[in-house]
Amino acid sequence: xxxxxxxxxxxxxxxxxxxxxxxxSLLRRRIQGDSILALDRISFSMVQGEVLGLLGPNGAGxxxxxxxxCTLLTPTAGEVRVGGHDLRTxxxxxxxxxxxxxxxxxxxxxxxxxxQNLQFFAALYRVPEDDANRRIADxxxxxxxxxxxxxxFDSYSTGIRQRFAFARALMHKPCILFMDEPTKGLDPxxxxxxxxxxxxxxxxxxxxxxxxxxxxxxEIETLCDRVAIVDQGRLLRIGTIGELTRGIRSYETYAxxxxxxxxxxxxxxxTLLGPDRVRIRAGSTSTLELSLGEGKRNLSSALQYxxxxxxxILRCEPMExxxxxxxxxxxxxxxxx
Amino acid sequence: MRLLRLMWSFVQRDATMAMSYRTAFLMPLVSVLIVVPVIHxxxxxxxxxxxxxxxxxxxxxxxxxxxxGMAFQDYVTLSxxxxxxxxxxxxxxxxxxxxxxxxxPVPQILLFSSIWGYLFTSLRFVLYIVxxxxxxxDLSGANMLSFALLALTAIVSFAALGIxxxxxxxxxxxxxxxxxxxxxxxxxxxxxxxxxxxxxxWLQTAAQLLPFTHALSGVRKALLLGTGPGTAGxxxxxxxxxxxxxxxxxAGFAPGKSHRHPGAILIEKGGSGAWSGTAxxxxxxxxxxxxxxxxxxRHRTRRGRITAREPSRTLQTYxxxxxxxx
Numbered sequence: 001x002x003x004x005x006x007x008x009x010x011x012x013x014x015x016x017x018x019x020x021x022x023x024x025s026l027l028r029r030r031i032q033g034d035s036i037l038a039l040d041r042i043s044f045s046m047v048q049g050e051v052l053g054l055l056g057p058n059g060a061g062x063x064x065x066x067x068x069x070c071t072l073l074t075p076t077a078g079e080v081r082v083g084g085h086d087l088r089t090x091x092x093x094x095x096x097x098x099x100x101x102x103x104x105x106x107x108x109x110x111x112x113x114x115x116q117n118l119q120f121f122a123a124l125y126r127v128p129e130d131d132a133n134r135r136i137a138d139x140x141x142x143x144x145x146x147x148x149x150x151x152x153f154d155s156y157s158t159g160i161r162q163r164f165a166f167a168r169a170l171m172h173k174p175c176i177l178f179m180d181e182p183t184k185g186l187d188p189x190x191x192x193x194x195x196x197x198x199x200x201x202x203x204x205x206x207x208x209x210x211x212x213x214x215x216x217x218x219e220i221e222t223l224c225d226r227v228a229i230v231d232q233g234r235l236l237r238i239g240t241i242g243e244l245t246r247g248i249r250s251y252e253t254y255a256x257x258x259x260x261x262x263x264x265x266x267x268x269x270x271t272l273l274g275p276d277r278v279r280i281r282a283g284s285t286s287t288l289e290l291s292l293g294e295g296k297r298n299l300s301s302a303l304q305y306x307x308x309x310x311x312x313i314l315r316c317e318p319m320e321x322x323x324x325x326x327x328x329x330x331x332x333x334x335x336x337x
Numbered sequence: 338m339r340l341l342r343l344m345w346s347f348v349q350r351d352a353t354m355a356m357s358y359r360t361a362f363l364m365p366l367v368s369v370l371i372v373v374p375v376i377h378x379x380x381x382x383x384x385x386x387x388x389x390x391x392x393x394x395x396x397x398x399x400x401x402x403x404x405x406g407m408a409f410q411d412y413v414t415l416s417x418x419x420x421x422x423x424x425x426x427x428x429x430x431x432x433x434x435x436x437x438x439x440x441x442p443v444p445q446i447l448l449f450s451s452i453w454g455y456l457f458t459s460l461r462f463v464l465y466i467v468x469x470x471x472x473x474x475d476l477s478g479a480n481m482l483s484f485a486l487l488a489l490t491a492i493v494s495f496a497a498l499g500i501x502x503x504x505x506x507x508x509x510x511x512x513x514x515x516x517x518x519x520x521x522x523x524x525x526x527x528x529x530x531x532x533x534x535x536x537x538x539w540l541q542t543a544a545q546l547l548p549f550t551h552a553l554s555g556v557r558k559a560l561l562l563g564t565g566p567g568t569a570g571x572x573x574x575x576x577x578x579x580x581x582x583x584x585x586x587x588a589g590f591a592p593g594k595s596h597r598h599p600g601a602i603l604i605e606k607g608g609s610g611a612w613s614g615t616a617x618x619x620x621x622x623x624x625x626x627x628x629x630x631x632x633x634x635r636h637r638t639r640r641g642r643i644t645a646r647e648p649s650r651t652l653q654t655y656x657x658x659x660x661x662x663x
Binding site (some may be wrong): 067070071072092095096098100102104105106107108109110111112116119120121123124125126129168 | 350353357430436437439440
């Protein structure tokens with residue numbers, strides 16, 4: 001049984017890899033070579049049933065982090081507890097609680113059928129024999145792949161393979177699930193269908209603790225309670241999407257479509273709101289983006305100013321800060337620094 | 338029960354995959370049926386020739402000698418390569434992470450992954466023997482119990498090397514180079530195609546370091562000479578099949594103990610401090626040449642002069658004595 005909380009606890013986790021060197025250099029230099037820091041003092045924790053999205057550019061360290069949490073890699077430094085089990089001392093206990101969904105289609109035996117694959121993995125993951133065939137049938141049904149079960153795995157489409165990956169990951173009833181880019185390579189329809197399936201058949205019915213990595217921000221926004229942004233091995237931000245958006249922008253932005261907006265009016269607005277709070281939207285000559293620190297009152301003043309100076313307001317709508325904005329600003333800031 | 342189910346799952350998986358590649362599955366079996374006649378015809382070349390160089394096996398002929406050598410080498414080579422190929426296949430197929438993530442301990446994964454390979458190679462071995470029997474191989478005096486014990490011991494012994502190679506594969510990725518080297522070494526030094534006595538002394542010394550040399554010698558004795566573990570009591574057991582292989586190397590390096598070699602030579606330190614022994618083999622020069630190739634015996638002979646090499650009452654035995662403390 002998993003202790004109540006936290007489901008996952010990571011403290012000061014670092015991972016470095018040795019840099020491969022030519023054989024001849026071993027003769028000339030010290031044995032201890034250079035290393036690449038893949039993860040740098042990462043700390044966070046998750047409560048049971050929470051869904052955390054892991055974002056980051058390619059090579060940020062997301063997969064390394066997941067591999068460590070899955071016990072596939074050992075950390076260089078730091079402490080990791082999964083389901084209350086320290087991964088250094090009792091990885092085998094943690095493994096029994098973990099399920100992994102990878103985007104690697106080759107993680108199945110292609111010459112076997114889907115059912116044969118699941119039967120093999122059921123034995124490997126110690127699913128009781130009496131229970132295994134029933135569970136396999138249930139998952140095949142729940143994931144809408146029962147019709148494909150007895151065909152060879154190499155005949156499946158990417159979407160079907162991914163569903164089998166979910167069936168395999170869930171078969172031993174793990175309470176912690178890692179999904180490494182689960183919709184990678186899927187077309188939009190298949191991706192949406194899989195997303196729906198994750199929501200309805202996994203989150204709502206099982207409520208496992210989940211860490212998911214993806215480059216599809218819509219997926220992350222739809223599924224996750226919190227989001228962590230990682231770059232160059234460091235955890236840059238972690239929080240709910242609301243916390244993250246407030247964290248990067250303390251003011252509200254409105255898009256105002258104006259007819260007859262002249263240069264004089266723009267200068268006046270900049271004086272009223274602040275020099276960097278008024279800009280013309282790229283690709284448009286009539287839409288202004290106004291950033292307002294004080295909310296509605298400030299908006300009224302700005303709109304009144306436009307009307308007073310001969311402008312005609314055609315449209316006005318708030319501009320939400322998206323997760324993509326948060327990601328760009330966070331990773332962009334980091335790279336600029 | 339759980340372990341049996343797990344083992345069966347691995348065998349089922351590997352067998353299904355292997356048989357799905359029909360040509361790759363059948364060709365190794367067909368190749369045996371091609372190779373055995375070739376061995377037979379090579380053996381025919383030496384019919385009527387002086388085969389005394391084969392020592393104890395001269396009566397069986399070169400066909401039997403070579404056939405068993407090749408069949409057993411095939412068997413033992415797999416012991417070394419099966420673990421490695423299991424790791425490598427998982428790496429290449431992309432199933433490594435998912436398999437290693439399971440709560441099943443890694444040693445069980447490795448062991449069970451190799452079972453199909455052993456079963457398939459056993460099938461090849463049986464094909465070698467059956468084809469050989471069809472072409473005149475005489476195993477009427479074979480001691481199958483002795484052979485089974487030896488084969489099992491040899492496979493376990495070689496599996497240890499295989500596991501080391503597999504571990505290296507995880508780090509250096511291309512562990513096949515290690516097993517390729519060991520396979521080549523067994524072919525050259527193990528006495529597969531020729532008796533050790535035809536090699537120079539220093540190569541014979543190197544050959545003694547390979548467990549395969551001892552295992553193959555034991556297998557030939559079991560199948561061709563009918564040597565059995567229980568035929569001559571405790572001493573026979575020591576000098577027999579099992580001890581020839583399993584105890585030879587440790588005994589060879591232990592001072593003041595009995596020393597044996599595949600030619601069934603037993604050298605013992607007597608009460609007077611002198612060394613004596615018997616060479617239980619065909620009484621010919623090759624037996625003596627073989628004895629001189631032994632590292633410990635050569636070491637002894639360098640420091641102590643061997644005073645007598647006399648045929649004893651049985652034609653199959655030489656007495657070997659030394660007058661010094663070695």
